[in-house]
Amino acid sequence: MGEAKRRSSNDKFFGKIPKSIEMRGIVVSPPLEIDGTRLFARMSNLHPQELRFSLLFWDKLVWPSSRSIHFASGPDEIFLESAGILTRPDYTFDGDGATGIALGQIQAFIDFNEKNPGAWSLSQGEDSLLIKNGFSQISAGTSLELHRAIPIPKYDVPLAEILEFKHRRRDELLYFRHHLESLIPSLSNANRREDIDTAIQKIDAACADLVKVGREYQFPMYLSNLKANLSISPSKLVPSSLAGFAVGNSFGLTAASAAAGLAAIGSMIEIKADINFRSAKKEVSPFKYVYRIHNEL
Structure with missing residues (x-):
């Protein structure tokens, strides 16, 4: 068996994370x-x-x-x-x-x-x-908010343990970061509603993987929201030719909900107009992050 075939059969992240992942x-x-x-x-x-x-x-x-x-x-x-x-x-x-x-x-x-x-x-x-x-302009940017979908270490977890967790669970963390950052280009390039659904499913799977490893690890974690702000205007987010989509929509994250043990669709992603810093360039990567804690996993 070739090395690539062996890795693809044993590593679920093989081929899903770009080989070159830049520092963040x-x-x-x-x-x-x-x-x-x-x-x-x-x-x-x-x-x-x-x-x-x-x-x-x-x-x-x-x-x-x-x-x-x-x-x-x-x-x-x-x-x-x-x-x-x-x-x-x-x-x-x-x-x-x-x-x-x-x-x-x-x-x-x-x-x-x-x-x-x-x-x-x-x-x-x-x-x-x-x-x-x-320093900001109202409704000049876009935000993505993941509701009840992200595990965050509790405030008193030793830093060395978090570094060890990052080392052991690097693939899950990179997979999540890659699909969060890829969501905006995916929406901007969407030609069908199915393209949007596929992008949402990928971030849903990435959130579910994080929640699962958060539950399995030894130190306590909170289930949290994560809001990412982008400098792209919401009017330019999705092609006007794509009917049936509007900024302000919420999408259920069923895999993340199941992993977190939430009833029905407790996890979701919301896309809406938001602020933009006056000095922020038009980047497709988020320029600002905010989190909010819900409860312990």
Whole structure:
């Protein structure tokens, strides 16, 4: 039996994940709310839950530092810095501290994404960065939200165990990431409703695989939502020739629901118009991620 045939019969991911998978990185922040020139900091370190979410799905983390308002690394951050996973480049801007922190986050995303187009994203949400105004355009982008379909390690899981999980379950993680990122090009190139259904089925299978391995592993995980924002206008998402599809639709994820033990279709994906950062380029890869926890698996 040839090597390719042997692998295809023993590895369910063989041929389904591109041979060349690029690094993916995310710009992270402590729980900060920025409203104009006002800054409210709930913590001075990265939130433990945010850090574990970011570590599970991304290869590199960047936490911009600033000489005007400095947040020192804690034990978790120092551990990841020593492992070469987290870096803290300086992004100091003149003017008020709140605007400087916001500019630092966005400029770090722009700089790193220019070096590796489509490979970097921003983390936002209650446990990360919330920018109230001044940097976004309403209804200029599109969001994909996976409801009750993603396992996330609990806030107190040791970081070393998450790294071990990533090593052992690399294929499932890459398979999920590949199909999440491929969903928008699949929709944009769809000619039939069956093409959309096929793309949804693939992300459904990827979510189900993640939920299954999350249930099997030793440390506790939450069942969560994952929202990915893209800079593509919803009007350009699906060809106008494709009748019967409209942004705002929800699609049931039956395999993910079954894996999570949810009644009926408890997991779903929602596609809708959303914000876009003014400085974001028109990339098909998500530029911003937000998660929301539901319950423990």
